[in-house]
Amino acid sequence: MKISRSIAKSYDKLADEYTREAYTNHLALSQLKRFANLLPKNAKVLDVGCGGGQDAKFLSDQGYAVLGIDVSKEMIKRAKIYAPKATFQKIDIRKLQGESYDGIWCCRVFHHISLDDQSGFLDALNKNLSIGGILYLTSVVSDKNSDYEAFDSGNDHLLKKRLRPATFKKIIADHGFKILRFSFWSEKKGMEVICKKEF
Numbered sequence: 001m002k003i004s005r006s007i008a009k010s011y012d013k014l015a016d017e018y019t020r021e022a023y024t025n026h027l028a029l030s031q032l033k034r035f036a037n038l039l040p041k042n043a044k045v046l047d048v049g050c051g052g053g054q055d056a057k058f059l060s061d062q063g064y065a066v067l068g069i070d071v072s073k074e075m076i077k078r079a080k081i082y083a084p085k086a087t088f089q090k091i092d093i094r095k096l097q098g099e100s101y102d103g104i105w106c107c108r109v110f111h112h113i114s115l116d117d118q119s120g121f122l123d124a125l126n127k128n129l130s131i132g133g134i135l136y137l138t139s140v141v142s143d144k145n146s147d148y149e150a151f152d153s154g155n156d157h158l159l160k161k162r163l164r165p166a167t168f169k170k171i172i173a174d175h176g177f178k179i180l181r182f183s184f185w186s187e188k189k190g191m192e193v194i195c196k197k198e199f
């Protein structure tokens, strides 16, 4: 929880700049469409680490019932203004009472979770998804032969955990998810999965 408090503080400071950039340069649009195509009509979707709400806005504008959560109060404040059809709450995913969502969208968040905390984070995603539900998750690719974490001093000391693709795939499978699609993005610096909850 210490880590998540420092993440919250960093994103409180970055909120204006981050939100402006996210709404101007909507990087995840094709991924959002692919994710939405796998959801049932009127699906309930949880956007974990929703930031300023641009993805929650896209999904709620399509008619999905979206709850966006984030540990940064400044991000949540902006999300409520820019995405009025979605609902938002300032909370850590690990504290959310398990509810069955049809889909969980978790974009550009997991690399902020330390190696020690990643299992608890994946358990929390699992707890909030119904069996057969769809999870979208991203991470940052390791540029070494090992998994490691380091603080990115250029970006307000945010933790960046870097994983080898094999590690990313294994921890996802170990937490009850079947990977339907794996791909690299952002010139192979990032990776993403679409999964189905099996157990």
Ligand SMILES: C[S@@+](CC[C@H](N)C(=O)[O-])C[C@H]1O[C@@H](n2cnc3c(N)ncnc32)[C@H](O)[C@@H]1O
Binding pocket: 004, 007, 008, 011, 022, 048, 049, 050, 051, 052, 069, 070, 071, 072, 075, 091, 092, 093, 094, 106, 107, 108, 109, 112
């Ligand atoms: C890089 S931003 C991504 C925002 C948005 N998903 C996007 O793709 O633009 C990461 C966000 O995750 C939030 N976050 C980090 N850890 C979290 C946790 N444990 N629970 C909820 N939100 C978290 C941060 O506060 C931050 O707003």
